[in-house]
Amino acid sequence: MNTAPKKQVAVSFLGTVLDSGFGQGRWQKWRPNVAMNQRHDFHLDRMELFYAEKYRDLADHVKADIQQVSPHTVVNLVPMELENPWDFSEVYTKLHDWAAGYTFDTEEETYLTHITTGTHVAQICLFLLVESRQIPGVLLQTAPPKNQRRSMGKGDIGGYEIIDLDLARYDVLAERLAAVRDDAVRYLKSGISTQNAAFNRMIAEIEQVALHSPSPILLSGPTGAGKSMLARRIFELKKARHLIKGEFVDVNCATLRGDGAASALFGHKKGAFTGAAEKREGYLKTADGGVLFLDEIGELGLDEQAMLLKAIEEKHFYPVGSDKEVQSSFQLIAGTNRDLRREIRAGRFREDLFARINIWNYPLPALADRREDIEPNIEHQLALASQELGRATRFNKEALSAYLAFAHSNEARWRGNFRDLAASIMRLATLAPQGRIQVEQVAAEIERLKWLWAEEADSDDLLHKGSSEKADNYPDKIDWENLDLFDRLQLQNVIDECRKHQNMAQAGRALFHVSRNSRAKTNDSDRLRKYLQKFGLEWGDIVQ
The missing domain is CATH 3.40.50.10770 (Hypothetical protein VC1899 like domain (Restriction endonuclease-like))
Known part of the structure; x- marks a missing residue:
């Protein structure tokens, strides 16, 4: 030293x-x-x-x-x-x-x-x-x-x-300090203007904990709720304030299995076991001076849990096969989608470790419980998608209205939380013609999401729509098996809607009932004809 x-x-x-x-x-x-x-x-x-x-x-x-x-x-x-x-x-x-x-x-x-x-x-x-x-x-x-x-x-x-x-005694300075704290809170939220009051209060408290406490933080919540992203943001905020010097080490404990789990976490000496040809430091040592994020900590075995508890409390531990202790001082952020109290009762999680990591416990709500935050997150995900695709992409007004109406409804289950939303926006941005997401793309995406969240029986029905069995009800001139699921679902639903109407004009009015109101000239038949022509179809092909 x-x-x-x-x-x-x-x-x-x-x-x-x-x-x-x-x-x-x-x-x-x-x-x-x-x-x-x-x-x-x-x-x-x-x-x-x-x-x-x-x-x-x-x-x-x-x-x-x-x-x-x-x-x-x-x-x-x-x-x-x-x-x-x-x-x-x-x-x-x-x-x-x-x-x-x-x-x-x-x-x-x-x-x-x-x-x-x-x-x-x-x-x-x-x-x-x-x-x-x-x-x-x-x-x-x-x-x-x-x-x-x-x-x-x-x-x-x-x-x-x-x-x-104590600068808080001075009103002008206190206002400036409040602005600095607001900046930190916005940073933890990735700049997203979230509206959920309970979530905003939680993030404001996390900002104070991140800057003033080195104790472990436990982030719980369903998969895709944003635990990993928030953990990294906490680290970056602490680093920007010069509270830590080390790195952010992100470990998914679900990937650690058997004898290799202890070696990955705590390291091993050369020759400690068959295959240990070289010395390994391990994740805990790599995180020295920084932040160690153990996602899905409930997946760790009981032996690794006991070793982790010692490392947290004493800041030193024995690598596998070594009789010499290694020091490492890190802040632990743990993530879990399990109820660790239930895991304790089942004998799968150590009560003493839970007590040590449960000093600051923040349950992240599912996206379905924060529907008022869907719209600002759509804007955030669209910006990320635009950056990745290398072109600006936006919703048409009517397309955004249609997407939000579905996203806010009970039909939208958001089982994968923000991962489902991110994937959905990426699909829409990728398929948007000239960087403008249209109602047609939104309608197809909604069907895709419904299929994704459908119960098993419903899912089977939707999948059969693309099979050769079900394709008998649709024009033979289409090679259904070689269509992407996205195009197949969209086209089949368009055909189903068309068959409810006597002519192309009526079908077009039904299919474009929102977007037609914003057009100076409405030609629903022409829009529908052009869509069908992309697949080599005419009106007579689908209503026979």
Whole structure:
């Protein structure tokens, strides 16, 4: 373990007035950024000094003076162009972007954010960034000696104070902090404007837990409810706040079987068993300093559960076949679609492990229980699909209305939760002509989803529609067996609807009853004729 003292790094603005001076008389003047490097009670290893380009000569001069009085201090001049240094939004945005792109190393370095120089707006913004841990450190206030000109010559370079304020006491700052927290909550929700009140309250609490607690988090809920995505977002939020340094290790425990489970999790020494030709670290060691997500933790065997409990509580464990312990400090996030209390009663899950991982337990609701969140998630999934396909895709107004009407109805069971929704939107985006999802695609997709969620008997009936047995009821000129299920289901349902009507015009009005209202000219027969022609069919072929 490294016992060397941490390096000290100061973050500061160039004082265009306080730091000024080029003649010898400048050494009789208190200059904040120079004076802090003349101190004997603490030293700085590095300075990150913000400056505007028009003050570059002064910045170079201050840098040279700092290195004269403190040769070991590295001074990095950081350009910070501000059109209006009194514009709160501009200053905060520029500093926020700098902090987001800066590589902080809190294990090796301590950060002192100097708030003596710069405008009052800049000082407030630095307050906010430190308080929200976007700059992970403390505030440093320096002050001149009481009799500046007489004292500077005698080696009195003023005082300093490490500031630890409760910024929530100040309304303006509290509002800014609330905005930072809101940003974090939106991040955990992937930027999706969810409407479900209970879900939003849960995510707001998870944001607080993620930033303030290193204890295990248990995410429960059905498959596809978003446990893995939320776990990764928690990790990314903690990493952005410099609370962890390690990586995110995602493990599906359902894939760990038999003797290999312990080796995969805890590692093994070379020669520990047949086939162990090389040493393996294991997932727990890989997650050292980071987050270990064990999805479907209820699938672990009882032996692995006991070893995991020891690793969580003591932060060390024995790899398979080794008599030497390995250390690993990680935060555990566990996921499960089982009721672990029931698993305990059945003897399949250890009660002591459940007690240890159940400190923060968040049940993620199924999509069917959050129907008000379907529409914003459609927008999110459509954006992802557009990015993957490399072209923008949108719903027509009537197509979106038809899809939402079904999605919100009890017919839509959403058994696979967000996985079903993501797959559905991807299919629609892929098949959308010219990037516009039409009512026709939505109608076919709805039939596909109904088939997906149908009970076994109903499912058999729908599948038989594509068999040679059932195809006798449909035109022989179509090679049904070589049609995609998507096209087969759509075409068969169109034919079924057509056979309910006396002519093409009536059938067209029924099939396009929503979209026809938004057209300046309605020609339902022509639209239906063009659809049938894609399959080489005429009206007479389907109504014989």
